[in-house]
Amino acid sequence: MTGSLPTLTAMAENRQDHAPATGQRRSTVRSLLRLWPYARAVRGRLAISATAASLAMLSTLAVPVVLGRIVDGPLAERDLDALWPLVGLLLLLGLIEAALFYTRRVVLSRPLGRLEAAMRGDLYAKLQRLPVSFHDRWGSGQMISRATTDMNAMRLFLAFPLVFLVVNSVTFLAGTALMFTQDWRLALIVLAPAVPLFLLTRRFESGYSVSSRLAQDQNGDLATVVEESVLGIRILKAFGRHRSMAEHFREQSHLLRRTELRKAHLLANLWAVIVGLPEIALGCALAVGAYLVAHDELSAGTLVAFLSTALALRWPVESLGWLLAYANEASTAVDRFFEVMDEPEPENPGVATTLGAPDGIRLTGVRFRYPDAPEGTPDLLTGIDLHIRRGETMALVGATGSGKTTLTALLPRLYETTAGSITLDGTDIRELPREKLRELVAVAFEEPTLFSATVRENVLMGAPGADERQLASALATAQAGFVDKLPAGADTEVGEQGLSLSGGQRQRLALARAVVGDPPFLVLDDPLSALDVHTEALVERALREVLGSTTALVVAHRPSTVLLADRVAVLADGRIEAVGTHQELLRDCPHYRELMSGEAALLPEGPFVPNGGHAR
């Protein structure tokens, strides 16, 4: 038991199958430029911040000058009266500098907070609107890491490195110009490393951004493992498998560690060169300069001035290392952000607001395959023709995995049909705005996913604005009388995913959620599977009243659920094999008989026939 779970280790690779091709990576700058639509709102503030930083730099440079004046002037001449104005100036400069330091940060803090919130809000909004098939493909941890770690990287970049990138470049250019005026020969020597440095940073950048991207992806994978391990905690506990999961997590985090070390390695190399080359050049300049001074080709004062300028440029050059690292991380974060934002949202051309004649639900030649199904596999639904008359309840029966749930997901357009059409009262569902369509079609999913909110909120989700009476009647229909016995009645929190309720309680709330707004079209996916016989009968009786006025498609496994329906459709091999009443089908459709009684399956077995005798 202490051993690892070897088979689980392969999951790492599986999670990565969506990893983007790094080959298509944009350059750092181009990626960062994509931030512009968001940065626009703060461009003024950014400019102020950069200006303040530059001015602060200037005032920092001015202070030694004033100090020099004080020493050379009043102090050398013991002239205390002349001292005061200069000390006053010094004080003033100091205060201005402090104010600039303050300003540089203060102007950005709130706007950057807003920017971060805006980006994250957009990401969230986008994700909510992307089709379910997108969510099928991506590990949720990838999205979490985009919303947190990546967002942080971008905000940090805008807060400091961007400003410094500007300020330091300006300083560097100004310093360089100054050095050239002081002595062009020495300046050339000092600047000689610029070319190799430039080439090197470019190489660094490409290498680093690959690693940075990888680290971000691995961070996301790690978040996915954490999430899965917590959501699946019951399974892990039930089998005592937390050690194997921890082992799996450890491997994943080792991968991340390796990438982070690779990043550090690249950064260390860059830093070494960025710090070393200019220093060596400076050493050479010192030698040459001293030689020139000794041969009176250069004044000692100029050399001192030159060298102090060169030393002052140390920081702007050195800082390039981490500024580049920040920029790269931000740029890959931007890539990851826009990877989601660029995902096409399902277009929504529908404008129809009213339905046509009361025709019910009509599926014509509907074909479907999952977008991620491998090439060459046949379609899952291969031409469904089905008509559910207005006010009729149709049961959908089929073997496990025959595609019932898939079919029901097509009605509210959670997935898009590959071919064929579905009409509601004569109106093609693609002509309806999604919002409207989903208002018309209410669904109870086979897994009753509730949210950590109160019972009331969970149920009324189906019909915002519904009143207390409607809530009560929906709960009554679903036989959810247990709600009154909960600690706070309908205001009881149901816990994450509703897991502080029993299975049947959850299912009844999900049912209430579907029926609450009296929707004209209702899709119920195996809505009674977790109910006992008595409760089931009660729910059925209540449901029948509701179903009298709605057009409904009810997925059913059990004869008892089928009895809810007026007619039954049998789904097999991606088609509707037969439609008819329960009795007709029992008589005429062997497949249906098998599905309902299991008889055919039992025949060869012989000895064990639990319900054979009860068949009518």
Next chain:
Amino acid sequence: MTTTVEPANAGPAKAGRAKAEPVEEELPAPPADEEDIPVPPGAPRALLRSLLGPHRARIAVAMVVILVQQAALQSGPLLVAVAMDRGIPALREHDSGPLIAVVAAYLFCAVLSPVLQWAFIKISARVNQDILLDLRGRIFRHAQRLSLDFHERYTSGRIISRATSDIDALRELLSEGLQELLTVFLSVCYISVLLVVLDWRLGLASLLSLLPLALIAHSFRTRSRRVYRRSRTAAASMIVRFTETMNGIRPVQAFRREKANDAAFAVVNQQSSGANAEGFLELARYVGLSRTAANLWITGIVLLGAYLVTEDALELGVLTAFVLYLRRLFDPVDQLAMFLNSYQSAAAALEKIAGLLAHEPTVAEPAEPAELPQAAGKGREVSFERTSFAYRTGKQVLPPFDLLIPAGQTVAVVGATGAGKSTVAKLLARFYDPTDGRIRLDGVDLRDLATPELRRGVVMVTQESFLFSGTVAENIAIGRPGATREEVEQAARDIGAYEFIAALPDGFDTDVRKRGGRISAGQRQLVAFARALLADPAVLILDEATSSLDVPGEQAVQRAMRTVLAGRTAVIIAHRLSTVEIADRVLVMDQGRIVEDGSPQELIEGSGRFAALHRAWRDSLV
């Protein structure tokens, strides 16, 4: 500026202590979350110490390296001065020796410093990553150890945020903050020494300035602590919302929750970024204030120096040098701000993490694990003794009851929904410990069994079938890691899942995607079932394990169960009474009580609830 001074002169081990210290000054640490998980005093500090402890040697090496590196770097200007003062005059005398020596020394430093820098980055990255790896692992393992009642209220989102965004905060501190702190500290030390050497009176007067600066830093820390804490909590709530929406994307879309969710998310989102912004504001204030203080001090020192010079108590040249160096004493203020920022944020994060780690599971591993006696057959005897149970949030769900299930018996548990069937099952699987009384397996209290031993004894297929992303084979193999492919396939065959799995695009190697979304609900149940079969436990609990199957599929499973359950103790919860036919005994539950208990035949022939239930069920059949 005491913050900068403490750690480095106290050595790495104490550095840890110093860093954790603000966590528990004056203000008692508040509960880690709304969920009032208390952070024991000193826990963050102890955590940090235990994280840094194993790396003491490497941290020391890194410090030495950076010390020498800074010396090499700082000697640059010094060497330039020497070159000017000595080298050039000597060269004029046609003695190039001194200049060559100085330039050589300069070049040596120019090479040494980057090499050391390189080494430092490499060493510290290793230390950082090892610490993070360690901490991540601890959070993960601890979260796995914690019991279900904890997870039910803490929520997955919060644990994710501990393991991701809180770790991020710490990573930031480790990767940048510490290096910053070290260089700041070193440069302050160098310059302080220089100043005192230049002129001790002015030097001491200058060093006095560290006092107000330390006060300002301290006040920043106390003021911002609350902000940073809020920022961590807000980030967690944001992640909670985020994950919940993504996990429920179908209902979210089907019930048009997008706009309402946008609005709700905006609230937590703004709280989170607002707290961040607030932290930045505090930081700006700190920087502005400390700069002001530093610059005032400089002016003061200049005045004092001027006075001394006019009194002829100080040489002019010394004053010049002095004030220039004095400026550099205060240069790191800005850098220190960066450090303080990541430091405060990491301290808040560490506090949250420490709170989580300090939380002990209510369903604890036994201190002295007992062994199960050698079993006679495949099954084991289960006995509930005066067992009662209440969930943390609610009333008593199960009033005290006794129940003895002899080894090898198959017991069906039926009853209305919400009667407490799953609760009994979860108690037997030790997801929770009973509020009162005990549950014994072959006479051994479940609480005395270590997890591996317990899971050899009892395994449960839960009502919610959950698959992990990964292949079908991997998911089945969770039942018994190390099972061969043949065994996995055999388990699938036994319950009739083989055909559908083989028909998947990659057969047993098909990735089922998150939560098994790539296969249908019934298929998920079959996989979950196969998993339990593979585990081969003495006591098997099946909670509604066939509810989503079609009738033929269910019958196939039942046929399989006859052989599989032979000799084993089994507790089967089912609403479809067909299951009952394979049971030796039926328990009927109502409102937490066992109201009927007997063999199926007895009960069906009687006139109790079960008889009525059975009749109704029979009528519902075709």
